[in-house]
Amino acid sequence: MNRFDLSGKVAIVTGASTGLGKGMSLGLAEAGADLVLVDYVSSAETAEEIKAMDRKAITIVADLMNIGPIQSIVNETIRTFGKVDVLVNNAGIIRRTPAIDFSEKDWDDVMAINSKTVFFFCQAVARDMMKRKYGKIINISSLLAFQGGIFVPSYAASKGAVAQVTKALANEWAQHGITINAIAPGYMATNNTKALREDPVRSKTILDRIPAGRWGTPDDLKGPVMFLASQASDYLNGHVLVVDGGWMAR
Numbered sequence: 001m002n003r004f005d006l007s008g009k010v011a012i013v014t015g016a017s018t019g020l021g022k023g024m025s026l027g028l029a030e031a032g033a034d035l036v037l038v039d040y041v042s043s044a045e046t047a048e049e050i051k052a053m054d055r056k057a058i059t060i061v062a063d064l065m066n067i068g069p070i071q072s073i074v075n076e077t078i079r080t081f082g083k084v085d086v087l088v089n090n091a092g093i094i095r096r097t098p099a100i101d102f103s104e105k106d107w108d109d110v111m112a113i114n115s116k117t118v119f120f121f122c123q124a125v126a127r128d129m130m131k132r133k134y135g136k137i138i139n140i141s142s143l144l145a146f147q148g149g150i151f152v153p154s155y156a157a158s159k160g161a162v163a164q165v166t167k168a169l170a171n172e173w174a175q176h177g178i179t180i181n182a183i184a185p186g187y188m189a190t191n192n193t194k195a196l197r198e199d200p201v202r203s204k205t206i207l208d209r210i211p212a213g214r215w216g217t218p219d220d221l222k223g224p225v226m227f228l229a230s231q232a233s234d235y236l237n238g239h240v241l242v243v244d245g246g247w248m249a250r
């Protein structure tokens, strides 16, 4: 099991206050990593749970709607822990409106945080990872990298971009000892899907198609993120790992 051990590794997770980001942060800590928890609201609760496992955790409040704070987050991580081993680009938003009425703001906001920030965060950590010829980047994409979705055109575009950027960077940075992979979660019970779960028609249609017979939970991403953050996945690069209870198999 040593291949999955993250003791001594330092991981940055964005959007770590709640939902999938919180779940993945706890998973990385369970595997031994110390954490830098980034969010535009406080991630104190996540930090407390990590410290209770005898791991270190610092919290940084930053608005990732623009790329301004990225370099200072990386600098603070290096000041505190000396390096960045793992980045989980998880912070993201969704806006739901029929395409015919979709606004420029809902296009630009979603593209900004879900794809532009993801690329420039990868670039900022890669500059440190290249020095040590080691790094693991995990970008959170979506099933909507493969499917179009309904009423979420900018979200589908942004998550397709995440999958493609992941492949593009793998091509360039594998030679530097960096692996860049993506997780495409299926339908997970978090704030992101609250509107869907509260709509009895959409909720039933979705659930009927999930072979596992249930929505996913933040815990369901712990194993996949541990795997992609550890040596166990050293020869995996540019992959988009679907974690969806079987949805795509249907």
Ligand SMILES: NC(=O)c1ccc[n+]([C@@H]2O[C@H](COP(=O)([O-])OP(=O)(O)OC[C@H]3O[C@@H](n4cnc5c(N)ncnc54)[C@H](O)[C@@H]3O)[C@@H](O)[C@H]2O)c1
Pocket: 014, 015, 016, 017, 018, 019, 020, 021, 038, 039, 040, 041, 062, 063, 064, 065, 090, 091, 092, 093, 113, 140, 141, 142, 143, 184, 185, 186, 187, 188, 189, 190, 191, 192, 193
């Ligand atoms: N829930 C799902 O079914 C699902 C499916 C596929 C992909 N995803 C993706 O997983 C990721 C996590 O989503 P979630 O489901 O946990 O939703 P969520 O809304 O619970 O979590 C999103 C996180 O991002 C943070 N965030 C939002 N705007 C921010 C900003 N401007 N600056 C910094 N942080 C910000 C939030 O505070 C929160 O911690 C997102 O990228 C989402 O698109 C979710």
